[in-house]
Amino acid sequence: MRLTASGISCVRGGRALYDGLSFSLSNGELLLLTGPNGSGKTSLLRQIAGLLPLDAGSIVFEGGERSEETHFVGHASAVKDALTVSENLSFWCDLYGSSGALKGAALSKLRLAPLAPLPGRVLSAGQKRRLALARLVAIRRTLWLLDEPDAALDAEGRATLLEIIAGHRARGGMAIVSSHTTLNVAPSQAIALGESKETVAA
Amino acid sequence: MIRALASLIRRDLKLGVRAGGSLGTAFVFFLAIAMVVPFAVGPDLDVLARIGGGMIWVAALLSSLLGLDRIFGADAEDGGLDLLLLAPLPLEAVVAAKGIAHWLITGLSIALAVPLFGILLGLNATTVAAAAVLLLIGTPAITSFGLIGAALAVALPRSGMLTAVLILPFTIPVLIFGSAATQSIAAGEYFGTPVKLLLAVALFSFVIGPVAAAAALRIGRET
Numbered sequence: 397m398r399l400t401a402s403g404i405s406c407v408r409g410g411r412a413l414y415d416g417l418s419f420s421l422s423n424g425e426l427l428l429l430t431g432p433n434g435s436g437k438t439s440l441l442r443q444i445a446g447l448l449p450l451d452a453g454s455i456v457f458e459g460g461e462r463s464e465e466t467h468f469v470g471h472a473s474a475v476k477d478a479l480t481v482s483e484n485l486s487f488w489c490d491l492y493g494s495s496g497a498l499k500g501a502a503l504s505k506l507r508l509a510p511l512a513p514l515p516g517r518v519l520s521a522g523q524k525r526r527l528a529l530a531r532l533v534a535i536r537r538t539l540w541l542l543d544e545p546d547a548a549l550d551a552e553g554r555a556t557l558l559e560i561i562a563g564h565r566a567r568g569g570m571a572i573v574s575s576h577t578t579l580n581v582a583p584s585q586a587i588a589l590g591e592s593k594e595t596v597a598a
Numbered sequence: 599m600i601r602a603l604a605s606l607i608r609r610d611l612k613l614g615v616r617a618g619g620s621l622g623t624a625f626v627f628f629l630a631i632a633m634v635v636p637f638a639v640g641p642d643l644d645v646l647a648r649i650g651g652g653m654i655w656v657a658a659l660l661s662s663l664l665g666l667d668r669i670f671g672a673d674a675e676d677g678g679l680d681l682l683l684l685a686p687l688p689l690e691a692v693v694a695a696k697g698i699a700h701w702l703i704t705g706l707s708i709a710l711a712v713p714l715f716g717i718l719l720g721l722n723a724t725t726v727a728a729a730a731v732l733l734l735i736g737t738p739a740i741t742s743f744g745l746i747g748a749a750l751a752v753a754l755p756r757s758g759m760l761t762a763v764l765i766l767p768f769t770i771p772v773l774i775f776g777s778a779a780t781q782s783i784a785a786g787e788y789f790g791t792p793v794k795l796l797l798a799v800a801l802f803s804f805v806i807g808p809v810a811a812a813a814a815l816r817i818g819r820e821t
Binding site for chain 1: 599601602605616675
């Protein structure tokens with residue numbers, strides 16, 4: 397599978413966040429997005445996921461359907477307070493057409509196995525984040541779009557995150573990861589989004 | 599795909615039934631209206647019998663509007679809506695599944711509460727039976743129209759009132775034909791025309807509701 401973005405732009409609130417951005421990603425590669433708050437990291441990930449329209453340019457997926465091959469982990473962890481940890485993960489497995497065979501492995505990988513019968517409301521922010529990341533392991537997909545995945549994670553959680561990303565790349569997966577901290581993911585490419593300088597007519 | 603949608607319905611039912619869920623809200627509100635009506639219009643059984651059929655529909659409509667904004671609002675707040683949009687399923691089907699789950703928790707409980715409503719107002723068995731059956735047609739139509747308002751309002755915080763106001767005009771035909779059919783049956787008159795029109799409105803809502811709501815969700819996410 398190959399992902400090619402050519403000349404993509406994003407205008408938010410009359411400001412051009414980025415203009416004419418191009419990159420190409422193939423199996424096993426990781427693209428790291430860096431930049432200060434408000435520089436467009438989230439917008440770019442949402443554009444690639446298809447949640448935001450492109451203001452210019454195109455994104456092409458070769459060798460796969462975007463809706464069948466993409467994982468998106470945004471700022472919110474999408475954990476339901478009234479469901480147990482296990483039910484939360486099972487639901488996303490069902491919805492994304494995964495058999496759930498990897499569910500147990502995902503929970504233990506993210507150190508959530510002892511918490512499986514507990515309701516989502518008792519989880520801390522970091523535990524909720526780990527539950528969101530467990531989706532990545534439980535449901536096999538080629539392209540991971542991770543928006544500041546290390547937010548709220550402790551040192552051990554961050555190490556687990558790096559480990560699952562490395563495992564994903566070793567299996568031929570691709571990832572686009574945004575971070576404003578120093579996340580040591582060994583990127584094969586990096587894009588630094590800057591402060592937007594120009595204002596365009598709305 | 600069926601398994602994924604069944605799982606979505608099951609999850610929303612669980613969320614509705616468990617602590618903090620919306621099960622019972624519509625049921626209690628519906629019966630609360632039945633309880634206050636005699637205080638307002640007086641305990642004259644003839645008057646209550648005459649307005650009873652109409653009151654059931656007014657109460658059902660208002661109770662159905664409760665909690666509509668939560669259909670998508672709760673998912674939008676916790677980030678789950680993005681994941682529903684990205685799921686490898688037609689968004690219209692996802693929206694319809696959420697509508698079915700919402701109806702099972704609100705509309706169905708309202709239809710089941712009609713006998714109690716009838717006892718509180720001293721209505722006869724024919725009116726109660728007619729209203730209960732017709733509400734099984736009418737309340738899914740209200741929910742289906744409600745999906746559109748819920749989807750449009752998802753980008754706005756605390757939009758419960760907006761959702762209700764947006765969809766109220768669409769639900770008026772349900773109220774008119776449902777109420778007319780109930781009263782015709784209760785009076786032993788010909789009731790074919792209002793029942794057919796109620797069915798027509800319901801079928802129209804089942805088609806337009808999920809499609810329009812899915813379109814509204816897509817537009818809402820893109821801004």
